[in-house]
Amino acid sequence: MSALLLALTAGALIGLALGALGGGGSVLAVPALIYLLGFTPVAATTAALVIVALTSATALTAHARDGHVRWGTGLLFAAAGTGPAMLGSAVAAHLPAAALSAAFAVVAAAAAVRMLRPARADDAARGLRPGHAAAAGAGLGTVTGVLGVGGGFLAVPALVGVLGLRMREAVGTSLLVITVNSLAALGLRGGTVDRLDWTVVAPFAGAAVLGAWDGRRLGAKVEGSTLRQVFAVVLLAVAACMFVDAVV
Template sequence: MSALVLALAAGAVIGLALGALGGGGSVLAVPALIYLLGFTPVAATTAALVIVALTSATALTAHARDGHVRWGAGLLFAAAGIGPAMLGSALAAHLPAGALQAAFATVAAVAAVRMLRPAGDAEATRSIRPGHAAAAGAGLGAVTGVLGVGGGFLAVPALVGVLGLRMREAVGTSLLVITVNSLAALGLRVGTVDRLDWSVVGPFAGAAVLGAWDGRRLASKAKAKTLQQVFALALLAVAAFMFIDAVV
């Protein structure tokens, strides 16, 4: 199967995940770029940031039109992660490929387990505690910078469990956080972006953007809990494969 077809197929799946769940795109993008398209772990994390930044920004506009974005909470959460995302991005360039891959697999597994045990939808949105938002946002930013993930698969549980947002608000708001964190992490990788294989990254990103629109429609029709559980099981399988590959 050609690289173009693989890139289009993977991009569509990742866009669906971002549009429907408000996260999860980059945690699938990185292994897809490594195992299907032959990218190195460092190049894959950079390419994933480009793809996810474009896709999440597109999906954000659709969720914002539906009134599912809490701008104040999202910007506070995202702002706290900008510095850690940039520092993490600088650190990633000095980590061995195996260590980066194992760390990615570990974070993906933790996220999958967390998603299988969802915090549940809040009955009413609680008042936002700035300290909690800043701490959670900083931790998420660091993960984004080091591992090249937008962090939505961690942001959604945090926005629900820590900040008390309803699930649909958390999905929409996480896209704002992902966009800001991804762009911040790319800020320190801008010199390497031109070395990416854009004949692969371009179609990948385009398919992901289109998939994100379908993902938003899917989220409005399917139960959020069901989507989350299916995605978590797939994520757990990917994490196991990546960890075994990193240590063997």
């Protein structure tokens, strides 16, 4: 299968998952770029940031039109993660490939476990102290900068549990946070962005954007918990393979 066809297929599937689940689909971009398209871990995380930024910004416009974005809250949350995202991006360029892959595998596994865990009705009411909002934003920014993932699987629970947003608002607002963090992380990767293979990255990103629109319609037709469970099992398998590959 040609690199172009692989890029289009992987992008469409990742966008479909992102649109259907409201977050988490982009976590598969890095392993797809590494194992299907032959990118190095550093190049894959940079390319994933481009893909995540474009896909999230596009999806953000739809959620904003529906009135599901809390702009003030999202920008404050993102502000706490901008610095860590930039720092994480600089650190990632100096990490060994094996360490980067292992760290990504751990985060992917954590995302899968989070998706498999049943949602608790008291999550939003339980809340956390206000100071934890800054810590959550900084943690999300660090993960975005180092690993090139959007972090919707972290942002949505944080916005619900820490800041008390309703789920639809949390999904829309998380896209704002992810877009800002991704752009901040890309700001320190100018040199590596120029060296990306755009004949692969551009169609990958385009297919992901289009897939996200179809994913929104799929999410309205299929039970959300079923989609999350299937995706989580796939993500766990990918994480296990990446971890084994990194340590062996």
